[in-house]
Amino acid sequence: MHELSLSSAIVNTVVKHAGGRRVTVVELRVGKLRQVIPDTLEFYFEFVARGTVCEGARLEQEVIDARLHCRECDHVWRIEIPAFRCPQCGGSDVEIASGNEFEVEAIEIEEAQCIGQR
Numbered sequence: 309m310h311e312l313s314l315s316s317a318i319v320n321t322v323v324k325h326a327g328g329r330r331v332t333v334v335e336l337r338v339g340k341l342r343q344v345i346p347d348t349l350e351f352y353f354e355f356v357a358r359g360t361v362c363e364g365a366r367l368e369q370e371v372i373d374a375r376l377h378c379r380e381c382d383h384v385w386r387i388e389i390p391a392f393r394c395p396q397c398g399g400s401d402v403e404i405a406s407g408n409e410f411e412v413e414a415i416e417i418e419e420a421q422c423i424g425q426r
């Protein structure tokens with residue numbers, strides 16, 4: 309169910325930035341560690357967007373790989389399953405370098421003028 313609250317957060321953010329203009333595309337960066345199911349997120353986004361400037365907007369989701377960073381030797385590596393030890397130096401003083409993203413990267417707005425209408 310956390311896709312529903314994420315969808316609300318996206319729509320709120322975009323509505324704030326759109327300033328009343330109709331939004332056509334919302335680009336999203338989603339880190340793998342967020343464990344978001346893209347189809348589910350899209351479903352809830354459409355639902356939450358109804359009646360807002362986001363209604364009918366396309367949601368583009370860029371999935372960001374999970375990476376860890378070793379603070380001892382500065383090595384950065386990609387992980388599939390969380391394993392919190394550096395494979396390069398064996399150090400355990402590591403931090404998440406990426407994979408926790410959940411942010412609206414960009415939005416596209418419909419032109420104010422009516423295009424193709426006379």
Ligand SMILES: [Zn+2]
Pocket residue numbers: 378379380381382383394395396397398399
């Ligand atoms: Zn290391």
